[in-house]
Amino acid sequence: MTTLLELDSLEARYGPVQALRGVSLTVTEGEVVAVLGANGAGKTTTLRAISGTVQRSGHIDFAGQQLKGGPEAAARAGIAHVPEGRGTFVELTVLENLKLGAYVRRARTVKEDVRRVSEYFPWLVDRGGQRAGTLSGGEQQMLALARALMSRPRLLLLDEPSLGLAPMIVREFFRTVRRLNEEEGLTVLVVEQDARIALASSNRAYVLEVGRVALTGSSSELQGDESVRRSYLGY
């Protein structure tokens, strides 16, 4: 098992506000890793620092190379980032969204990829010409995931996929993520408020508190941890 992503004392700031105060974290190839934490703990910022959409310092190693530059570079290195709040182009059609997912790749295999991705989201096929903005919230989140897959990512970053979705849809979403992980070996780093489903769907997890890693361990370990249960699982 090789390390795919390694963050070493990663710091990030929004102007004068320091959001990450030295986060170190690793993701091994083939893993699903969850990042938990309260609002403002730095979960989203961690993902944004990885994909370069926020000012950062510290060291990021991705697939044995130092990751530099903005989101364009991250996308080209093989990182697909599904941002918080349904990252779709609502004014473009479903098919156009998928095509944009494959933007960094050769155009020749795009058709084949649409077919491959549609196996996980069969309903996409009939709705290719529909504007993404007319899809339901759950469908848009699925489309965002499908679009991320179009780039054949080595690492998928998911930011709060459960946000604003019905529990049933959230379960379906995470089921799909697990399937992708098991069948395609997709490596996932997921940030999630809903600790219960995040721990149930991941191999390992990190708990962030005010911009630092407070706790880490296997997901089953953390599910049994007294403080995690009280703070994040609520029982």
Place this chain on the structure above:
Amino acid sequence: MLAASFADFMQQVVAGLASGGIFALLALALVIIHRSTGVINFAQGEMAMLSTYVAWALITHHGWRYWPAFVAALGFSFVFGVVTHRVVIRPVERGNLLRVVIVTIGLLIGINGFVIWQWSGEPRQIQSPFGSDIVNIGGVAISVQDIGTIAVALGMVVLLWLLFQFTKVGLALRAVAVNPEEARLVGVRVTWMLALGWGLAATLGAVAGLMTAPSVGLDPNLMQATLIYAFAAAVLGGIDSPLGAVVGGLLLGVGLNMLSYLSQYELFDWFTEELRLPTALLIILVVLLVRPSGLFGHAEVKRV
């Protein structure tokens, strides 16, 4: 009497479509830049005028024929648009949009000054590439110049539509216009796409300039009125809608000619040529008051 009147009417319609096609091209340029950069490029007309001078210089001083000079001027304008974005727009693009607007006004003055310094402000002539023939179609006298202008404008619109709708770079351009942050995440090099948008807009403007100059003569103020008409067309169609820019341009061109046509009747005899430009301004005002999103624009929805 009635037949003659009908022929006269149709003649005005065709001439209106020709001038409307020119408004539409420049309006499209404004819309492309507004969609990507979020401002009105006040220098759009002057950039077009500069490109027209480049074609004129190639024809007059270097003996080029019209069409090669036309293509070269388009190439020049594309590069000029890209460089303008990279060098003067991009550094001020972040933050307050007013700064970008002020830069485009500076550009307007700068280009105008440069052209007068380089080629003097004297009026020049560019031969019409379509000749000055009049053809008679079903009793309607139509100038070949008008037909050619309509064809070129239509051709540009179709080419642009093909580019936006069926190419990867076109899809990226649209993605950047609707959601630049998201576009960067999928790997689109946004700043280059913005520059490309400026290049395309400048090219469209250049075509407008090159179609305008043969009929009205070339001077440094060539596109100033056209820019106002284009602005009116873009506002009428919806400042974020390429289709709206085209429809708005044609409507405005034909509409203004209708008013000219009607001025032969007593009821409209107050409408003289001098009122064309104020009419365009009136349209801008009325649309902004009554329906700010224009005919085809989307009402701006802000998510909170």
